[in-house]
Amino acid sequence: MRIDYTNFESWLAVLLACIATGVWRLVGVIFYNRIKEDGLLIKWINGVAYSMVAAVMMMILVYPSGVLSTTMVEDRLIALAIGIISMIFLKKLLYSILISMVSFALLVNYF
């Protein structure tokens, strides 16, 4: 059953969500000023950042919620693979996205 929040609680929730994100950005700025540039640590942080971004995106693609979950996981992964292969061969971001998007639309609606 759904519990309704009071007006005050709703706005407090928005404020908390805002603080929960802002705090990390602030910590990032403070940390950056203490880290040596071009060192191993920054190399590792970059690696983890890239890895995490890929993880978030793969999570959205493989285990989606909302409207995207009405499509099949095979279709999403095939369209992604088409996009990556196009990117490797064509080296053009816009074309690769268009090719992958059109393939996805066709797969989802006609196969």
Place this chain on the structure above:
Amino acid sequence: MYLRGIIDAINVPGFALGSTMMGFSIIAKEAGFNIWMVMLTTASVWGMPGQVAFASLYAVGASLFLIFIAVTLANMRMMLMVISGANILNIRKFKVPLWKKIIIFHLMAITSWAQIGFMKDQIKDEDLISYYSGFSITIFTFGILGTLIGFYIGDFISNEFLRVLIFITPLYILLLVVNSKDRTNRLAVYTGGFFAIIFYPIAGTWSILISGILGGSLSTYLYYKK
């Protein structure tokens, strides 16, 4: 360069992000947000996974404490993104006023971060900050517009169309990061994506943190072993 940033943003990234925010707005409306709450959330949080976690928990009536913890965890990667982004932009080398720094780091989110990583070799260091400013402010405008449109359009647009729109954002960002010039980062993308698929069924949203650390450490280790 500021203008080039704007032009690059009024392209796939702007529309991709606008449609993602439309998607968020539709979820949030279902959860019971009013228009001002949705708009303020997009503007102040400015990080998709945290926003979605927020709206999903709000929808089931979770306690405010749980919402706070979930959003905190979902957006922990902002810290790494800010450190990495400040490094790409070479913030320390240039005298950037405090107010500008606040805007730069507030707007630092996946799309703009991935874009500067992608453009770093094509633009001179001293121009990158103004390129980033133009790009990220435009992206932000698209995000806000997408949120506004999404709140009202959900009833008019068909799911067949919407799901293709929502597919663009993860696709766009994966293609950007997979094409990173740095071999270590490229390897980190493949390993992180692979680990996320394996760990998500076991660890839920924790899998992002686990995959990130495992993938990032593995790729850095392999790079230095050579």
